[in-house]
Structure formats: structure tokens, C-alpha cells
Amino acid sequence: MSVWIDRIGYALLVALCAFALLLLVAPSVIVIVISFEPRAFISFPPSGFSLRWYRSVFENRQLMDSVWVSLGIASGVAVIGLLLGVPAAFASVRGRFPGKAGVNALLLSPQMMPGMVIGIASLFFGAYFAFRASNAMLMLSLSVFCLPFVVRIVMARLAGLDPLLDEASANLGAGKFETFVRVTLPQIAPALLAAAAFTFIEAFDNVTVALFTWDVRGRPLPVELYYLVQYDNTPAIAAISALEIGLSFLVMIIVARTVGLARLGR
Amino acid sequence: MTADALRRPGLPRLLRRILHGRGFWPAAPALAYLIVFMVLPIGTLLLFGFVTIERGRIVGDSFTLAHLDKALHDTLVWRLLWRSLWVATASSLLTLLLAYPVAYVFAELRGIWRMLVLIAVVSPLLTSALVRAYAWLVILGGRRGILNQALVSIGLIEEPLRILNTDWAVLIGMTQIHLPFMILPLLAVLDERDRRLEEASANLGASHTETFFRVTIPMSVPAIFAGLALVFAVSYTNFIVPQLLGGGNYSTLAVQVYEQTIVVLDWSRGAVLATILLSTCFAFVLAIVAFGSWLARWNEVAR
Amino acid sequence: MAHIVIEAVSKRFGANQVLDQCSVVVEKGTVLTLLGPSGCGKTTLLRTIAGFVEPDAGRVVVGGRDITAMPPNRRQVGYVFQNYALFPHLTVADNVAYGLRVQRRNRAEIAVRVAKALDLVALGPLAQRYPARLSGGQQQRVAIARALVLEPEVLLLDEPFNALDAQLRLAMQIELRKLIARVGITSIFVTHDQQEAMTLSDSVAVMRAGRIEQRAPPLEIYDRPDTAYVAEFIGRANLVPVRMRGGKVEGMAIAAPLPDGMATLIVRPENLRLLTGPCDGWTGRVGFATALGPTTEYEIDIGGGATLRVLAARRAGEAVIQAGQAVCVAVVDAAACRVLAGNRGDDG
Numbered sequence: 001m002s003v004w005i006d007r008i009g010y011a012l013l014v015a016l017c018a019f020a021l022l023l024l025v026a027p028s029v030i031v032i033v034i035s036f037e038p039r040a041f042i043s044f045p046p047s048g049f050s051l052r053w054y055r056s057v058f059e060n061r062q063l064m065d066s067v068w069v070s071l072g073i074a075s076g077v078a079v080i081g082l083l084l085g086v087p088a089a090f091a092s093v094r095g096r097f098p099g100k101a102g103v104n105a106l107l108l109s110p111q112m113m114p115g116m117v118i119g120i121a122s123l124f125f126g127a128y129f130a131f132r133a134s135n136a137m138l139m140l141s142l143s144v145f146c147l148p149f150v151v152r153i154v155m156a157r158l159a160g161l162d163p164l165l166d167e168a169s170a171n172l173g174a175g176k177f178e179t180f181v182r183v184t185l186p187q188i189a190p191a192l193l194a195a196a197a198f199t200f201i202e203a204f205d206n207v208t209v210a211l212f213t214w215d216v217r218g219r220p221l222p223v224e225l226y227y228l229v230q231y232d233n234t235p236a237i238a239a240i241s242a243l244e245i246g247l248s249f250l251v252m253i254i255v256a257r258t259v260g261l262a263r264l265g266r
Numbered sequence: 267m268t269a270d271a272l273r274r275p276g277l278p279r280l281l282r283r284i285l286h287g288r289g290f291w292p293a294a295p296a297l298a299y300l301i302v303f304m305v306l307p308i309g310t311l312l313l314f315g316f317v318t319i320e321r322g323r324i325v326g327d328s329f330t331l332a333h334l335d336k337a338l339h340d341t342l343v344w345r346l347l348w349r350s351l352w353v354a355t356a357s358s359l360l361t362l363l364l365a366y367p368v369a370y371v372f373a374e375l376r377g378i379w380r381m382l383v384l385i386a387v388v389s390p391l392l393t394s395a396l397v398r399a400y401a402w403l404v405i406l407g408g409r410r411g412i413l414n415q416a417l418v419s420i421g422l423i424e425e426p427l428r429i430l431n432t433d434w435a436v437l438i439g440m441t442q443i444h445l446p447f448m449i450l451p452l453l454a455v456l457d458e459r460d461r462r463l464e465e466a467s468a469n470l471g472a473s474h475t476e477t478f479f480r481v482t483i484p485m486s487v488p489a490i491f492a493g494l495a496l497v498f499a500v501s502y503t504n505f506i507v508p509q510l511l512g513g514g515n516y517s518t519l520a521v522q523v524y525e526q527t528i529v530v531l532d533w534s535r536g537a538v539l540a541t542i543l544l545s546t547c548f549a550f551v552l553a554i555v556a557f558g559s560w561l562a563r564w565n566e567v568a569r
Numbered sequence: 570m571a572h573i574v575i576e577a578v579s580k581r582f583g584a585n586q587v588l589d590q591c592s593v594v595v596e597k598g599t600v601l602t603l604l605g606p607s608g609c610g611k612t613t614l615l616r617t618i619a620g621f622v623e624p625d626a627g628r629v630v631v632g633g634r635d636i637t638a639m640p641p642n643r644r645q646v647g648y649v650f651q652n653y654a655l656f657p658h659l660t661v662a663d664n665v666a667y668g669l670r671v672q673r674r675n676r677a678e679i680a681v682r683v684a685k686a687l688d689l690v691a692l693g694p695l696a697q698r699y700p701a702r703l704s705g706g707q708q709q710r711v712a713i714a715r716a717l718v719l720e721p722e723v724l725l726l727d728e729p730f731n732a733l734d735a736q737l738r739l740a741m742q743i744e745l746r747k748l749i750a751r752v753g754i755t756s757i758f759v760t761h762d763q764q765e766a767m768t769l770s771d772s773v774a775v776m777r778a779g780r781i782e783q784r785a786p787p788l789e790i791y792d793r794p795d796t797a798y799v800a801e802f803i804g805r806a807n808l809v810p811v812r813m814r815g816g817k818v819e820g821m822a823i824a825a826p827l828p829d830g831m832a833t834l835i836v837r838p839e840n841l842r843l844l845t846g847p848c849d850g851w852t853g854r855v856g857f858a859t860a861l862g863p864t865t866e867y868e869i870d871i872g873g874g875a876t877l878r879v880l881a882a883r884r885a886g887e888a889v890i891q892a893g894q895a896v897c898v899a900v901v902d903a904a905a906c907r908v909l910a911g912n913r914g915d916d917g
Binding site for chain 3: 126162164165167168169170172173174175178182183186187
């Protein structure tokens, strides 16, 4: 009797798993597929194969401008994230000072904040000092939002390094800086790449912070999309989405090849 | 490093210690940055709910509880809070229901299957939330929605289902978007769990199902509640999905915060609502975590 | 001629006094082994010489230079770590070349010296391999080559055979001993394995709680231990409480310059023999017998809860004395015993 329950239970488990995986993947797949629709409305399956919507995306001046804006902001955030987060990770892993737990908590705390809160807070803070919303403000607040990613990824790699290697390097004559360059850096390089890539895509895609601090003079892509989605009915959005999915796939490959995908959950 | 390279004979030991900082100083820039660009701004956010704002600047020395008072007496706010709460709770539980099987099955897989599951789980994570919400917009849309088109053409239904612009659409959208957040921590825990406990259970006569409910799930309680807390928090404060999938008349507390701040430009009201949103979110998350640890402790005792 | 001088070095970690006024001198070209159980401070002492640990007090002098205040990267001592600490992102050749690169030597010189060092440890063909693909013994040799290529005055080795499996160990110990003799470098080993200490060293320093209890050539430590602790650490020893009277152990023909009163007699198991009749020693019963082949180890119950270990040579075919049999245990060579003052039992 219990064997049957086991069997049904297991079948249920597998069915739920399959359904969940389908749920995860289907939307992206559907979006990519409908982006090739030649007609001016959404249809699944598409009535044909056409790249016209991709062309229209590239010909859309406003859209392309926003892509450049987003690329710039995302790059800036990645750089700031690395400059701040990598040393912070070192302090977290190798430092031995009182209050380290508190420092760690503070470094990872932006993860606990909804993006919206960081966005509004930045907006109000800027207003307090008579700074209007701008892409610079967006970049600064996104850096806050993305800092924990860098810190966590680098910390994980750093913690796995053999501390005796630093001693061996010192024993062989290298000073602290030389040891860092010759021994530590080569070993954490993959993590740095993964952190940069992940931070880049998160900053590039982010909507929740961007909607509060964007600049009228140069809309980042997610904001542009946000407004587009509400009135545009053509597969153009599907085309942009497909491109964005492609970009995220690229990042995924980078992360997979450097620190491994499972690392993102820990 | 244990080696103290700052061995200039002139410097006294204490001064050396402070300069060396025992490894603290590399974190200083990041900490300073966070204090300036996170802590202070959030302080400002809380502050703005208790002063009068006119055209983006604070007016005079006014500290007032009027905004808070108004918000707390507004039935709309309470209704929205209630809706935010139940949507977030339902979405979290639904997410759990779908995430656990994925994590469990993953732990049994080997080789390329693992990689495929990881790709399936991680790729939505890296995709913009907007793109995912748009995808659901397209799928769940009215007459033209893909789901409806498919169901009608198969002949399963005659009239297209009205899913978009209802609670259901919001629920489905939120669940799918937050699924990776629940799956990844569970993945780690279930993959590394001690199988011998389950073997012991089988050896003592329990069936697979019994073992699952008596051993496996209790073992993963901490991870479950950590995931629930996380998904609850992001669902409760999510305003993109309710806006896009719930339609113009649909609102939650988070959506209100957005609208008051960016559309209506009533910053004080936006700030107060944000404060209410944050504090209730914190309280609920604390409750979830507390319940989780109580449950875990009860498990320990029972075992 | 004193090459390494460690003078009253002390170090405290938190509440733990790990090194307590430790002093030892190593002659040029000799091999010293620091021997002791974990926690006795031997590794800390080694690391102090290398500069990874800064002592609270005392001096470290190598080749006449006081290096106590020198940072580790200027000390020019060779160090082999317990887990070898090979750089995983560099090949064997690059690992060995590391120190030379830091010294900014030119490429030609580096190539020549690296090749020589690898030949010294017979690893030439593996020069382009990465450490992850080497066996434990090969990794150890790379670590040694990496240290020796810089031609240091001193070589320090922290339990270098710990990571190897037992079979490989003895062969590697002998090989290393020969290598060191060939190069003629002053060396200090750290180990908890007394067999290793006996194999490798010219001189052994037995450490305990941050101090050096006794320092002497291996056989002298074995034959004439200064304390019960040392006696028990090297080889096996019986510690028997006895009474002194008139400069002799009561009831036996063993002389010792100690006052009347309680004392501890240290006698090695192979220095005892079993007799069936009455004898000048202890009477007891056989408690347990382990037949080892060429020898038999007996545990003799001599009353009052005390036991004596006796290691008896066994001729082929000879029978083992059965448990329960009454025997008399006698000392074979009185001169090979040691008597220590006080009744310290196993405490030393």
C-alpha cells in the first residue's frame, strides 16, 4: 500500500518539478519566439519568420540612446562595485578586528532593501542637497544596490584560498604588494570577472531603482521599456527583450565558467 | 597574514597595530560609501514622512505627524496593506510549493542534467524583471493572450479566460519571477544534506513518503524559512508586477508608494507610505524567521 | 660553529604561553629535529625563525646576523610547508622560479638555476606540470627545489612527511637525508614522529610546553633521557617508582647519585628479561603477551596496579609464555638504566 503512496508521491514531485522548470523557462522562450513575428501584433506561434522588429529596434533613435545610457551606467556601477567591494571582501575574510560581524552585516545589508527604497531614498537625499534626479545619482544608488553581489562573490573565492601561499610567497622574498599581484590576484581573477559581469547585468536590467532616479535628459533602457510596455502592442518589445535575454545568457556563461552557477545561491 | 611587515623600529607597537588596523582599512571606503549613499538617504526617507515638503524642499522647521496620521486613518492604505500581505504570502507559499521539488530532484541528478536545471533556474535571475513581466503580459493577455489563443484553438474553452488584470495574474507573475530566489538556497541545502539520516529512516521501516515528511523536510526547515522570508520581502515590496499585470485599477501598498512619489509627487505621503511599507515588511519577515526558528527548535526536541 | 642561535624566545597567543624562553643552537651543516606532541610549540618556533611569528621576547640569530626584527621576505631562509603550499596557478618550473623572479634575475640565469634545482630532486621531466597533477611525494620535492634554488643558508621543514602515506614515508626520509647531506645545508625539521626524528637528524630537541626538555644526538636521547617525559616520547619506557638507599636502588644493583628517598627508575622494555625462578627484581604475573615474530612483548602485572613492559627476543620456534604465569622480571644491564629524582611517576 505504502509503495503506491510512494509512487504517486514521487510522480507528484517530479510533475511539480517539471512544471516549475517549464514555468521558469517558457516565458523567455515564448518572448524570443514571438520576436520573429512579421506582422504587427503578438501571435504564438508566429505566422512567419522576420527580423523586421529587430531592425526597428536598431533604427529607433530613442531606444538606442537609452541602450548606450544603460551600458554606460552599468559599466560605471561595475567599476565602482569592484573598487569598493574587492577590498571590503579582503577585510571581511582576512581581517581580525572587533566588530567584524557588524561590518559584514552592513556590507551585505543593501540586499535586504527593496530596490524601490534605495531609489526613493537616493531621490530624497539628493533633493535635500538640491540635486535633481540624474543618471549620476542612478549610478551611485545602483552601486549601493549591487555592492553585496561583489562582496559575496569575492569573499567566497577568497575564503577558499590557502593562506599558507601568502606565507610561502613572503618566504621566497616577495613583499605584501608583490604577493598580492603574483599570488592572490591570479587566483581571484575568475571571481572578479564573475562579480563584474553579474553586477553589470543587474545594473543594466534594474528597474526598481531606476524608476526613481532617472534623468529626463537620458532615459536608461529599463525605464524606456517600462513606458513602452504600457502602450506598445507590437513585437518590438519582444525583440528588445530577446536581445536582453541574449545578453543575460552571455553573462551566465561567464559566471558558469568562472565561479560556477551554483555559487549564486550561497 | 600573520607576518607584520610594518617593522620600522621607531614605531611603537600600539601605533603599528592601529595603522595596520588588523585588516580593517580595506573595508573603510565601502563602509563610508554605504553610510553616505545608503544609511543617510534612508534616514532622509524616513525624515520626509514627518516634515512638510513643498516642491521638493523641506519647509521650515516643521516636524509633523500629520502625514502619518492621515495615512493610518486612510482605509485605502489598510486595504492595500492587507492585499499586499496576502498576495505576498500566497506568492511565497506557491513559490515554495514549486521550488522544493526542483531542489529535491536536482539533488538526485548527475552530470549534464544538473547543468541544465541550473541554467533553467539562473537564467531568469539574470533577465530583467521587466522582460519577465512583459512575457506574462503577453501570455496572459485577454483575447490576444497566448494562453487564451492556445486554449481556444485546442477547443478547451470558448470564451477567453480573463486572467490579466486580476489577482491571479499578479500571483502567477510574482511566483515565477521569484522562483529562482527560493530554489537556489534550497538547492544548496538539499544537495549537501546528510543522506544517511534518510537511510537510517528507511532502515527503521519508514517508506519514502514518510521519510520525506519526517526527515527530509524537517532537515531543510531553516533553508525553507530563509527562502520564505526572502521571497516574502521581495513580493511585498514589488510594484512592477502588480502595476503591469494587475492593470490600472489594481494597486498594492508598494504601487502606492511609487505613484505618490513619482506620479502624484506628494513626497511626504510617499515617504510615510514607504515607512509603513518598510516597517510592516520588517515585522512580517521577523515573524516568519521567528516562526521558522521555533519550528526548527521544536524539531530538534522532537528528534 | 654555531650557525643558528635561538635565544630565550617567548611567545604568547592569548592565554596560551606557546614558547617559554626557548633556547637552542644549531651548528653549521647539521640537522636538528624539533620533536614533540602537537601544541608543544615546535611549529611556532620554526615559524618564528622564518619570520611568520613575531616573538614577544628573545632573539633569532642566523649566520651571525640578528634577524629577529626582519620581515619574513628578507630573511633568506628556506621553508617547506606541511602541505607544501605550491602555487596552484603556476607550473612546477614557475613555482621553483618564483623566488628568482622576485629577485628580478634575468631569464637565462633563472632557466639554468631552475633546471639544476629540478635535477637535484629528480623532477626535470615534470617541469611543465601543474601542482594539482602531482603526487604527494612529487609535490614535496617541488617544495624542496623551490626553497633550495635560492641557495639559502638554512632550510626549515614543517612536518614534511605528514601528508605522505606510510609506505612512502621511510623512503622519502632517507632520500631527503641524503639530499641535505649532499647540499650540506643547515636544516631544522619539525615532527611529532619519533621514528622520523631518529632517521633524519644529527641532533634531536625534545620539546614540551614551549620549552626544550633535552637536546642531544638521537641515540643519546634514547639511552640517557633526562626526564621521564623524554623517556616516554622516544621509544617505550617503563617508569618504576623505587626507593634509594645509600646511593643505590633498594633491592637492586643499580647505583645513582641521588639522596635517600623516592625516585623513578627508567628502564627500556628490551633491557628487561623474564625468569621463572626467584631473581633480583620484580615478581609478577604475565598479563598480556603480543607475539611480534622476532620479538615478543609482554605486559607483566607486578601488583599495586603497576605493569612492566618487557620486550623479549624470540628465537624461531620458541614458545610464548602464557598469560597468568608467575614470572620474575630482572634488569639486564644496570648501566643502561636511568634513575631520576623524586617520585614523579608518569609526570616527569
